[in-house]
Amino acid sequence: MTRVLVIDDEPSILRALRINLTARNYEVSTASDGASGLAAVSRERPDVLILDLGLPDMDGTEVIHGVRGWSSTPIIVLSVWGQEEQKVAALDAGADDYVTKPFGMDELLARLRAAVRRSAPAPDEPVVATPDFTVDLAAKRVTRGGDGDIRLTPTEWQLLEVLVRNRGRLVTQRQLLQEVWGPAYGSESNYLRVYVAQLRRKLEPEPSRPRYLLTEPGMGYRFRA
Amino acid sequence: MTRVLVIDDEPSILRALRINLTARNYEVSTASDGASGLAAVSRERPDVLILDLGLPDMDGTEVIHGVRGWSSTPIIVLSVWGQEEQKVAALDAGADDYVTKPFGMDELLARLRAAVRRSAPAPDEPVVATPDFTVDLAAKRVTRGGDGDIRLTPTEWQLLEVLVRNRGRLVTQRQLLQEVWGPAYGSESNYLRVYVAQLRRKLEPEPSRPRYLLTEPGMGYRFRA
DNA sequence: CCTGGGCGTTAAGGATGTGTCAAGAACGTC
DNA sequence: GACGTTCTTGACACATCCTTAACGCCCAGG
Numbered sequence: 001m002t003r004v005l006v007i008d009d010e011p012s013i014l015r016a017l018r019i020n021l022t023a024r025n026y027e028v029s030t031a032s033d034g035a036s037g038l039a040a041v042s043r044e045r046p047d048v049l050i051l052d053l054g055l056p057d058m059d060g061t062e063v064i065h066g067v068r069g070w071s072s073t074p075i076i077v078l079s080v081w082g083q084e085e086q087k088v089a090a091l092d093a094g095a096d097d098y099v100t101k102p103f104g105m106d107e108l109l110a111r112l113r114a115a116v117r118r119s120a121p122a123p124d125e126p127v128v129a130t131p132d133f134t135v136d137l138a139a140k141r142v143t144r145g146g147d148g149d150i151r152l153t154p155t156e157w158q159l160l161e162v163l164v165r166n167r168g169r170l171v172t173q174r175q176l177l178q179e180v181w182g183p184a185y186g187s188e189s190n191y192l193r194v195y196v197a198q199l200r201r202k203l204e205p206e207p208s209r210p211r212y213l214l215t216e217p218g219m220g221y222r223f224r225a
Numbered sequence: 226m227t228r229v230l231v232i233d234d235e236p237s238i239l240r241a242l243r244i245n246l247t248a249r250n251y252e253v254s255t256a257s258d259g260a261s262g263l264a265a266v267s268r269e270r271p272d273v274l275i276l277d278l279g280l281p282d283m284d285g286t287e288v289i290h291g292v293r294g295w296s297s298t299p300i301i302v303l304s305v306w307g308q309e310e311q312k313v314a315a316l317d318a319g320a321d322d323y324v325t326k327p328f329g330m331d332e333l334l335a336r337l338r339a340a341v342r343r344s345a346p347a348p349d350e351p352v353v354a355t356p357d358f359t360v361d362l363a364a365k366r367v368t369r370g371g372d373g374d375i376r377l378t379p380t381e382w383q384l385l386e387v388l389v390r391n392r393g394r395l396v397t398q399r400q401l402l403q404e405v406w407g408p409a410y411g412s413e414s415n416y417l418r419v420y421v422a423q424l425r426r427k428l429e430p431e432p433s434r435p436r437y438l439l440t441e442p443g444m445g446y447r448f449r450a
Numbered sequence: 451c452c453t454g455g456g457c458g459t460t461a462a463g464g465a466t467g468t469g470t471c472a473a474g475a476a477c478g479t480c
Numbered sequence: 481g482a483c484g485t486t487c488t489t490g491a492c493a494c495a496t497c498c499t500t501a502a503c504g505c506c507c508a509g510g
Contacts, residue, residue, distance in 0.1 A: 012295055012359070013295070015482090031462090065507090076300065076346075084383075084404065102294060102295055102296055102297045102319075103297050104291050104296070104297040104298070104344060106344075106345070107297075151485085153485080153488070154486080154488055155486080156486095159505070163477065167364060168364055169364040170364060170365035170366065188488095189467080189468085190468095190489075190490085191488080191489095193467095193468060193469065193470085193485095193486085194469095194487090194489095196257070196468095196469090197469065198469095200469095208469085215468070215469090216365075216376075217378070217379075217467065217468070217495085217496055218378065218379035218466085218467065218468095218496080218497070219365065219379050219382070266464095334509095378495080378496080378497060378498085379498095380498070381499080414456085414457085415457095415499095415500080416498090416499080416500095417503090418456090418457060418458060418459085418501095419458090419459085419460095419499085419500095421457095421458090422458060422459060422460090425458095426459095433458085440457075441457095442456070442457075444457075
């Protein structure tokens with residue numbers, strides 16, 4: 001039986017979720033603020049977390065960081081309409097999905113199922129090949145066509161790894177900074193510029209005209225396979 | 226079977242809708258004022274709501290807010306001709322669509338079907354496809370049939386994202402402005418005109434005759450999938 | 451027929467973001 | 481402690497994007 005922990009300060013929502021989820025055979029427990037929510041997470045080890053971003057005692061992203069520090073339990077975030085940056089911050093902090101309030105129970109249930117399904121061990125394809133080079137995520141190695149390996153510094157590798165893991169997808173600058181440099185960073189985009197340039201110099205056949213490490217001005221970077 | 230709740234104070238309309246909807250295999254219930262309407266919503270949990278804005282006891286937007294506080298059941302609004310600002314207010318409050326009285330039954334039925342279809346749980350993989358282009362919300366990518374990706378600027382993308390997330394639904398100018406440019410904006414409709422034009426130029430097969438990014442004069446825009 | 455409002459279109463400036471280079475600081479190794 | 485590598489930081493030129501204003505069009509109302 002899947003265990004769900006709901007962290008929300010509105011009693012009506014807690015009640016509605018408890019009723020609906022219990023009816024669907026989930027095991028539901030609740031908390032009404034961030035502090036007791038974090039305590040409940042470490043105590044009960046739920047399979048999924050439903051977290052309202054508008055808690056009275058602490059910011060939603062803080063709660064997410066508090067969980068993500070030691071657990072990868074999927075987190076579905078509830079937020080009111082129009083708070084884009086809050087949602088983005090939550091996703092950057094490690095939330096898995098979000099639902100805007102007011103929400104339909106069907107939608108929430110669908111996202112819940114999806115989150116649980118996804119949290120199953122990821123069938124990783126650890127080798128990504130392009131016409132010009134190959135990235136082996138498991139072995140942490142990059143090889144280029146004719147010649148042998150390419151030496152990457154730790155930071156270069158981490159950056160490349162995040163981009164390759166999200167291949168095809170656009171990765172926000174904030175997301176990159178936080179994954180590579182840590183949660184305290186988010187606006188130091190000059191770091192990215194320097195390291196992306198270094199990666200391009202080492203990997204791209206024509207560094208000034210990138211084919212794989214693409215820039216999306218104002219948004220972030222994207223690895224094209 | 227789809228359950229419809231009709232809130233209207235005119236007995237003739239109630240009767241007409243009950244007959245027509247029942248014949249189409251909807252399960253119909255009715256209420257004749259706002260208070261009993263709200264009670265009926267929480268009691269019967271209808272799948273769609275048809276709401277007349279000209280109720281005797283309370284303003285239509287109040288009813289909408291009362292519902293939207295905890296549910297995202299689609300709401301179709303009925304209003305008499307010429308009450309533009311009332312309609313806009315209703316849409317801003319969270320209504321999904323509107324029909325002006327007097328209305329043709331066919332139109333109402335079409336909007337009803339559309340509203341119900343939209344309320345189906347959102348797919349895990351948020352990809353919206355049209356005959357001419359494809360929008361991938363997760364990867365932040367737009368691809369056009371034959372040729373490759375289409376480059377969008379951050380603002381263009383945000384605008385498209387809001388419209389696509391509300392696909393089929395009419396989105397108010399105020400709502401768009403606040404979502405994309407921030408809460409301080411609400412009347413700068415010239416921004417919208419500029420950026421909608423840019424999106425049309427990049428996405429529409431015939432930008433001067435839009436097939437997907439539709440204008441609803443005086444109200445807002447709508448993305449048709 | 452004229453007028454005004456809303457919409458579409460275009461273009462130019464100013465603001466912001468990006469690529470690049472280089473030098474000093476921090477780190478680990480021998 | 482000396483050395484080589486890696487990371488950080490600043491400066492600059494250049495590209496891109498946002499904002500703003502102006503104009504033409506269409507339609508409804510006087």
